[in-house]
Amino acid sequence: MRYKLWRSNKDKELHLLCAEGSEAFNALPAAVRHLGSWTGSKEGEVSGLRLAYRVMLAEQGFVLIYEPVSKLQLEHARPEVRMMDECPQCKGKARVPMHHGLRDKDCPRCGGRGWVRPK
Numbered sequence: 001m002r003y004k005l006w007r008s009n010k011d012k013e014l015h016l017l018c019a020e021g022s023e024a025f026n027a028l029p030a031a032v033r034h035l036g037s038w039t040g041s042k043e044g045e046v047s048g049l050r051l052a053y054r055v056m057l058a059e060q061g062f063v064l065i066y067e068p069v070s071k072l073q074l075e076h077a078r079p080e081v082r083m084m085d086e087c088p089q090c091k092g093k094a095r096v097p098m099h100h101g102l103r104d105k106d107c108p109r110c111g112g113r114g115w116v117r118p119k
């Protein structure tokens, strides 16, 4: 299911969150619809919404949010993107054995850093 965010033309800090589609919008209480007119704003997957919004949306079919657009945070933070991966050759140690383990040297795969950029 997808959500759609609307912004009131009367009050730029008033936002309305509801399910995507005119059907969902027309099912809103008239009192809520009349807080607009509304201009379409963000949309996305309901599953990506912050829990509080998701619960309110499920319970009442809409969420009114009074927040300047710069402060509006609808979706929960995504897990941090991993920038680096452990080097598969030296397993992050940055050194590989040579001469049957008598000595070691900088890992040629990662250049002695211990990590490589994921593909």
Ligand SMILES: [Zn+2]
Pocket (backbone or CB within 6 Å): 087, 088, 089, 090, 091, 092, 094, 095, 107, 108, 109, 110, 111, 112, 113, 114, 115
């Ligand atoms: Zn390495």
